[in-house]
Amino acid sequence: MNRRLRLIPQGIIARLVAILLVTLVVEFAISTAIYEQASEFSVREDEARRLAEHLVIARRLIAEQPRDRRHEMADELTTDRYFVRWSAMRPTLPGAGDNQARMREQIVTWEPALARTGLQAQTLPRAGSTIAVGSLRLPEGDWLFFRTIEPLQTTGATYGRIFSSVIIMLALMLLGGLFIRQTLKPIRLLTNAVERFGPGLDQSGPEPELPRGGTGDVQRLVDAFDAMQARIRRLIDERTRALAAVSHDLRTPLARLRLRVEAVDDRQLRGEVESDLEGMEAMVTSLLAFLGGDGEPEKRRLIDLAVLCASIVDDANDHGHDINYDGPSHLELWVRPLGVRRAVVNLVENAVRYGSETGLELTVEDTSVTICVTDNGPGIPEESMMLVREPFVRLDHARQRDTNGFGLGLSIVERAVADEGGEFTLTNRDSGGLAAMIRLPIRPAPTV
Structure with missing residues (x-):
């Protein structure tokens, strides 16, 4: 499902261009099919008319000749377009052809007299094109065999039309894309604003x-x-x-x-x-x-995050709490100092308020820094993990009721972490208590 969605253009210009492309392709396919079918019929109708005229003339001229001269007359009636042969026996047509009834009907339509000659006519494929073959009976019972030499329909012209049509279609699509882009330029500027x-x-x-x-x-x-x-x-x-x-x-x-x-x-x-x-x-x-x-x-500044965390831990210990710091002595990071300090202070205050054994651990990875504050308190019910992040929410059944504040501590933490582009998670520890984790990305120095 996600892979299918990735194949769909997401930008409005890309989607409009895709719509144009699909529309042009469908229109091109339909018009090509109709054109080729109409062209095929028109070529065959014209060929049937010329073939019918040639057959009428050839039948009459050959029938007027003695039987020993009919071969010569057939040779004389063979042109660059039609091949004609006289036969005393009914000739066998070369294989099963296509459109026998339609081809015969087209010839008879132009020359109805040929309908009484036992006319047989069909089309045969030949090297990517089509030729017509057939036979008819002469007045004395012998037969005339005929075949078109030039193909009724060639593929070269078809491929050329397709190629030129594709070029025109691509040019129109490009031109339409430019017009669409210009039309939607105010929307792009509005998006930037x-x-x-x-x-x-x-x-x-x-x-x-x-x-x-x-x-x-x-x-x-x-x-x-x-x-x-x-x-x-x-x-x-x-x-x-x-x-x-x-x-x-x-x-x-x-x-x-x-x-x-x-x-x-x-x-x-x-x-x-x-x-x-x-x-x-x-x-x-x-x-x-x-x-x-x-x-x-607040503007981001380069601060020593390790010193900031250690000072927060020292301040909590000075107020009579028992909390340990585990991490490097120095770690410089580009952050908003007040927001990050407020977030860490809120987590430490929650930890020392609800647990007797607390700790703050600072670790460094390739692209991020993690601050983890743990306690051994009652934790938070799993079904309330998302609810506790909401402002003005206090889980009285899991925490003491005589605590200070409006229940905004974790909401402030989540907002401060989001401003840094980081991630804030809460998990219950297997040994009991809560683990609050802040993951901050390591950012390069901002460009002036």
Whole structure:
């Protein structure tokens, strides 16, 4: 099935050219068949008329001669086109021919008097062409044998017509392809504009140049895309300003609350309030990171991924968690640093939250780098592996209910990995727990 689909042209120009080709081939085959059939009939009808006239004359002239001179008269009546022989006995025709009834009928149609002479006529194949042979009875009971010398139909002219028709067909197809390509040029330009356009473009970014001209349908498509582009830019701008306001309005009171909680004398109450504040800050941070993911894209930079992973592990150990790092001391890679760091931090936080034994392993392959974070926690049910990647999803039956956040951690990881053109997978370990794996491609330095 896939192989069959690969044989079908995917581009619109290629498909239209293929349609033109199929149409021309079908039309050529039908017209050639009709032409050849009509040409065959016309040649044979014309040949039958000339042959009938020659037979009438030859029969009369030979019948007027004495029997001992009829051989000489037959030789004189043999031309470059017709072979004639006199025979006292009825001649045997050379093999079974084709179209006996039709050939005889065509001759008799032109000369009805030949119908009373016991006329036999048929066509025989001869070296890729066709000849006519036959016999008829003379008045005294002897016979006249005849045969056409020149073929009724030659193949050379047919092959020549086919070759010239193919050349014309290919020329027309090429010309049609050029016209189609020119007609669809605005669609190609629109496709390029769509590829350059993305939700990550802010209002200040350059707008892709849209094509003008073309057919009415194409121009309406361009206008619709232009209007959609303007709406998307407006929505992005409004969301960016709203996120900035929300970030300020939420973080400011949280900072004030953190300062005021220091004045609480009750250590138990102060600890509970600080825990709630940390939870609120974690939720605000994850929500802003998720909603702000479509903002102006971060530029890729050459960073030491090994140092980044080791520093994340050290920070988790400093906060009282037990996590090991296994990997090289240095590994440079072109990535978006903030996005990759946020993804690894989210996986490490999940691992230390749900497991007591965690680890981060960094490995290098030929074309990719793999970051694997493991834990010995409860894991994730197999039927929920895809669901857990969705935003605002928390599997309470598999995880603790008193955790912070909105359930955006894995969604943020998946988006960050997708931005790098990588792959993010989750699998349950045979020994228990979860293995979260990020595979990033090794990219060359970007060209300036």
